[in-house]
Amino acid sequence: MSVRITALTDPDTILSSHRLVWLASDTDGIPVGSAFLRLYTSTGQDHLAALELHVHPAERRNGTGSRLLDAAIAAARQDGRRSVITQAEAGSPGDRFLPARGFRRVLTLTFTRLSLAEADITALTEITDQSHPGYLLASWEGTVPDGLAETFVASRHAMDDMPMGGTDFGTVTWDLDRVRAAAAAVERRGDLLHTVVAIDESDGSIAGFTELVVPGDGKGDGQHYGTGVLPKHRGHGLARWMKAASIREAHERHPDLGGLLTDTADNNPYMRHINDALGYVPMHTTFEYQLDL
Numbered sequence: 001m002s003v004r005i006t007a008l009t010d011p012d013t014i015l016s017s018h019r020l021v022w023l024a025s026d027t028d029g030i031p032v033g034s035a036f037l038r039l040y041t042s043t044g045q046d047h048l049a050a051l052e053l054h055v056h057p058a059e060r061r062n063g064t065g066s067r068l069l070d071a072a073i074a075a076a077r078q079d080g081r082r083s084v085i086t087q088a089e090a091g092s093p094g095d096r097f098l099p100a101r102g103f104r105r106v107l108t109l110t111f112t113r114l115s116l117a118e119a120d121i122t123a124l125t126e127i128t129d130q131s132h133p134g135y136l137l138a139s140w141e142g143t144v145p146d147g148l149a150e151t152f153v154a155s156r157h158a159m160d161d162m163p164m165g166g167t168d169f170g171t172v173t174w175d176l177d178r179v180r181a182a183a184a185a186v187e188r189r190g191d192l193l194h195t196v197v198a199i200d201e202s203d204g205s206i207a208g209f210t211e212l213v214v215p216g217d218g219k220g221d222g223q224h225y226g227t228g229v230l231p232k233h234r235g236h237g238l239a240r241w242m243k244a245a246s247i248r249e250a251h252e253r254h255p256d257l258g259g260l261l262t263d264t265a266d267n268n269p270y271m272r273h274i275n276d277a278l279g280y281v282p283m284h285t286t287f288e289y290q291l292d293l
């Protein structure tokens with residue numbers, strides 16, 4: 001089968017990145033695969049590109065994935081990128097394709113899920129009711145309220161030392177525009193962003209946060225985004241406290257929600273321990289792959 005690769009224009013430009021797209025189609029013009037290459041543009045990540053590659057299951061092992069990949073890699077090189085990252089589930093065709101095409105595994109992520117029907121709400125309530133002297137919990141929907149905006153931006157540094165294995169991820173620089181753009185992107189998709197924070201009562205600053213995204217119709221599964229505690233506030237049980245509060249609030253507000261998903265790096269024992277203790281059950285393992293250009 002002869003396959004044609006066409007570069008498309010992607011209007012999906014956001015504050016910190018834009019994407020290039022290629023479509024693979026057969027001789028009748030029927031799409032058989034696609035590649036998306038996200039080029040990060042912010043300082044600290046402008047060496048990086050992230051790839052999403054798909055070939056229709058009926059059209060695989062015909063070299064289409066390789067041709068799409070060649071187009072994406074050539075564009076990444078031309079743009080002066082140093083690394084291309086992508087993900088594949090353990091044991092999937094992608095997990096075999098990527099090493100065959102020069103990528104190496106740099107991080108192992110375990111995806112876990114908490115079924116809300118099976119969540120131990122009494123135990124979660126006990127956790128959220130525990131007092132943490134010097135700290136109090138607060139939460140909001142959507143964009144950070146103006147009064148907490150500045151300290152919320154500063155608290156994003158809690159993610160600076162998140163274990164990333166060998167991933168050439170660079171550094172994400174947060175400012176208020178970026179925080180607001182991230183919240184706006186969730187809202188534009190029709191999803192709901194729910195944030196719980198722990199506030200240091202001595203100065204009113206945010207010591208840590210946890211973010212959860214729930215589908216707009218309140219059905220299916222929610223997805224935890226980041227959970228982070230600033231280094232000087234670690235070791236006080238704040239992450240477990242905030243995450244338990246986030247689960248309880250989701251359970252109360254969205255009675256039709258099935259479960260909550262989270263993914264954690266295998267080399268992040270603290271977060272894994274918290275998730276295990278809260279009742280999250282492993283679903284699958286995904287590898288982060290990287291090609292060094």
Ligand SMILES: CC(C)(COP(=O)(O)OP(=O)(O)OC[C@H]1O[C@@H](n2cnc3c(N)ncnc32)[C@H](O)[C@@H]1OP(=O)(O)O)[C@@H](O)C(=O)NCCC(=O)NCCS
Pocket residue numbers: 051052053054055056059060061062063064065066067086087088089092093094095096097098100101
């Ligand atoms: C991964 C994927 C894009 C590969 O597309 P493809 O068109 O089948 O890939 P190619 O035909 O170019 O394969 C190139 C080489 O990769 C390896 N490979 C690809 N799929 C494989 C599989 N299922 N088992 C073993 N090796 C495989 C082989 O070495 C193959 O060469 P060969 O066919 O001469 O033996 C496709 O399986 C897919 O869409 N998977 C789901 C999405 C995904 O995982 N994307 C990757 C991360 S973004």
